[in-house]
Amino acid sequence: METTASRTGDIDTGRAASGRFRRGRGSSVEGTIVRWVFFGCALISIFTTIGIVFILFGQSIGFFREVSVWEFISGTRWTPILKPTSFGVLPLVAGTLLVTVLAAAVALPIGLTTAIYLAEYAPDRARRALKPFIEILAGIPTVVYGYFALTFVTPQLQRIFPDMIVFNALSAGVVMGVMIIPMVSSLSEDAMISVPRSLRQASYALGATRLETSLKVVVPAALSGIVASFILAISRAIGETMLVTIAAGATPRITANPLESIQTMTAYIAQLAQGEASHDSVEYKTIFAVGLLLFFMTLALNLLGHWVVRRWRQAY
Amino acid sequence: MARIANRFDPRLARRKMVGGIFYGVFFAAVLVSIISLFVLLIQTAVEGLPWLDFDFLTNYMSRKPELAGIKAAIMGTLITIVFTALFTVPVGVGAAIYLEEYAPKNRLTQIIEINISNLAGVPSVVYGLLGLGVFVQLMSLGKVVLAGALTLGLLVLPIVILASREAIRAVPNEYRLGAFALGADQWQVIKGAVLPSALPGILTGTILALSRAIGEAAPILVISGLVYVTFVPGPLDRFTVMPLQIFTWVGRPQEDFRSLAAAGIIVLLIILLSMNAIAVLVRNKYQTRSED
Numbered sequence: 001m002e003t004t005a006s007r008t009g010d011i012d013t014g015r016a017a018s019g020r021f022r023r024g025r026g027s028s029v030e031g032t033i034v035r036w037v038f039f040g041c042a043l044i045s046i047f048t049t050i051g052i053v054f055i056l057f058g059q060s061i062g063f064f065r066e067v068s069v070w071e072f073i074s075g076t077r078w079t080p081i082l083k084p085t086s087f088g089v090l091p092l093v094a095g096t097l098l099v100t101v102l103a104a105a106v107a108l109p110i111g112l113t114t115a116i117y118l119a120e121y122a123p124d125r126a127r128r129a130l131k132p133f134i135e136i137l138a139g140i141p142t143v144v145y146g147y148f149a150l151t152f153v154t155p156q157l158q159r160i161f162p163d164m165i166v167f168n169a170l171s172a173g174v175v176m177g178v179m180i181i182p183m184v185s186s187l188s189e190d191a192m193i194s195v196p197r198s199l200r201q202a203s204y205a206l207g208a209t210r211l212e213t214s215l216k217v218v219v220p221a222a223l224s225g226i227v228a229s230f231i232l233a234i235s236r237a238i239g240e241t242m243l244v245t246i247a248a249g250a251t252p253r254i255t256a257n258p259l260e261s262i263q264t265m266t267a268y269i270a271q272l273a274q275g276e277a278s279h280d281s282v283e284y285k286t287i288f289a290v291g292l293l294l295f296f297m298t299l300a301l302n303l304l305g306h307w308v309v310r311r312w313r314q315a316y
Numbered sequence: 317m318a319r320i321a322n323r324f325d326p327r328l329a330r331r332k333m334v335g336g337i338f339y340g341v342f343f344a345a346v347l348v349s350i351i352s353l354f355v356l357l358i359q360t361a362v363e364g365l366p367w368l369d370f371d372f373l374t375n376y377m378s379r380k381p382e383l384a385g386i387k388a389a390i391m392g393t394l395i396t397i398v399f400t401a402l403f404t405v406p407v408g409v410g411a412a413i414y415l416e417e418y419a420p421k422n423r424l425t426q427i428i429e430i431n432i433s434n435l436a437g438v439p440s441v442v443y444g445l446l447g448l449g450v451f452v453q454l455m456s457l458g459k460v461v462l463a464g465a466l467t468l469g470l471l472v473l474p475i476v477i478l479a480s481r482e483a484i485r486a487v488p489n490e491y492r493l494g495a496f497a498l499g500a501d502q503w504q505v506i507k508g509a510v511l512p513s514a515l516p517g518i519l520t521g522t523i524l525a526l527s528r529a530i531g532e533a534a535p536i537l538v539i540s541g542l543v544y545v546t547f548v549p550g551p552l553d554r555f556t557v558m559p560l561q562i563f564t565w566v567g568r569p570q571e572d573f574r575s576l577a578a579a580g581i582i583v584l585l586i587i588l589l590s591m592n593a594i595a596v597l598v599r600n601k602y603q604t605r606s607e608d
Contacts, residue, residue, distance in 0.1 A: 031503035035418055041410030042419070045432050045477070048470050052442060055449030113345035121342055133350045139524075139588060141531030143559040144356070144581050147566050151574055152359045178352045185349075207328075211335035232437065239439025241534035242559070246566050266441050266534070273444070273538045279453070287538075291445040295438065302437035306430075 059288035078252035091252035095262035102173025111184025119192035138182035146246030149175035167249030170258035191225020224312035235301035241266040364578025381572035389561035399465030408476030436474035444538025459540040479521020483514040516602030533559035
């Protein structure tokens with residue numbers, strides 16, 4: 001649709017254009033202005049990204065003047081507030097990964113089997129009855145999941161593991177897994193639904209059972225969408241904040257033991273934001289350095305997820 | 317061929333039995349989600365309902381649990397979301413109109429589209445850092461409602477854009493062609509034919525995006541920290557929101573404050589569920605109308 005300046009010559013007043021129809025497309029002054037306003041709206045998303053990168057880098061530079069990048073990414077002690085201070089981010093990364101692995105262990109199998117049931121097995125009535133509940137699960141604020149982990153799941157888990165302390169990675173990880181099930185299941189289900197019927201019919205015609213058709217025909221055909229749903233859900237788990245702040249503790253440490261108290265990158269940012277650290281201090285700038293690392297980790301996963309969809313999508 | 321034949325198990329009864337077992341496994345997986353949801357709701361209701369009364373809704377925060385209420389947080393959420401909507405709805409719909417109706421197929425458009433889908437995956441706490449850096453510090457707004465509202469606006473902008481684009485794309489092309497045939501220019505076509513027909517879809521997406529914003533605590537926590545608010549905030553006042561108030565109460569060691577958190581969660585979930593119900597109603601009304 002061209003809206004060139006040369007075509008606005010036949011216009012007497014721009015205001016009149018809204019009242020009556022005019023000859024030609026995009027020929028009014030109003031139309032031109034509106035077009036540029038909408039273009040500006042679309043550009044705001046670009047400015048948002050630039051703003052994120054600018055703020056995170058800009059504030060981190062101050063931090064990296066006092067702490068070397070190498071110390072930050074390879075250090076194994078994170079004690080930014082306690083003396084002697086140490087700024088090795090690995091304990092926060094380890095905590096994030098531990099919770100994420102636990103969440104993935106819950107969400108990936110359950111989310112995928114939920115998707116298989118909904119896409120391949122469920123009769124229409126069951127689907128329509130079940131899906132709203134899963135959608136509600138997806139809409140519950142994360143602070144509510146935090147409350148649930150701390151006041152319900154942790155006490156239940158303590159019956160199984162009596163020496164587990166109140167704030168622990170296990171409870172937060174399991175509840176986070178439940179939280180991201182809807183993400184895995186809805187994206188995987190979409191991928192499976194878009195597998196053409198003819199593939200299923202061919203499989204049945206060869207004598208395969210419904211299970212064999214689901215696992216050996218539909219799932220492989222929808223694999224790119226399923227893998228993408230896994231990646232995006234993991235990215236979501238890495239960036240999740242309130243749940244781990246409430247339930248997983250505030251003890252940065254490198255451990256693979258889910259019964260211990262840990263701290264994730266996001267929980268550290270949330271913890272420091274609660275205090276009244278001076279905006280010029282080094283410990284305050286740490287949240288931008290940690291935020292920068294978090295941003296790049298999730299960005300890499302999101303790009304990977306979208307790439308998987310594009311690269312391996314079967315065109316039907 | 318021989319390999320395939322070997323893998324093919326001729327015992328049909330056995331294969332059907334395996335299929336039946338897996339049917340149970342698949343169904344059990346669905347039940348995990350639904351049972352979790354119900355346990356969560358029941359746990360919250362049992363702990364929170366005894367604390368939920370009129371005073372809880374109309375009292376401000378207090379150090380004594382029996383006197384504490386959620387009024388400041390409810391009003392804070394309300395005013396924040398109004399400003400979030402004022403920012404994000406026009407910008408989001410405008411961007412969607414541009415991308416669907418105007419945008420040429422070029423590199424810039426492609427970059428904008430990829431950028432929007434990436435923004436949708438940026439963690440909310442990073443948006444908090446953005447808001448802290450840009451609105452609180454660079455623009456010197458301070459840790460106020462407006463800074464929080466703009467941050468939440470940017471956070472849900474990708475959702476509003478994606479939902480609006482889908483609604484606009486669903487408008488039959490005949491509507492546009494018909495309007496052009498009557499001599500309308502591009503903007504008149506959008507204003508007179510596309511937007512009215514896309515409006516229900518846009519509205520549904522917007523309501524869902526705003527309910528996401530209502531539930532977000534992390535960006536607000538990063539921007540404003542924990543504040544003790546005992547007044548109804550204006551756009552340039554310090555503030556708290558419902559999920560943040562709940563977070564404050566969950567963090568207290570006393571049992572009573574956790575019950576208060578549960579009561580706050582009930583109020584929050586009622587608000588969110590009614591917004592979802594409104595969105596579904598709008599969608600259903602629209603669907604039945606387009607059928608006849």
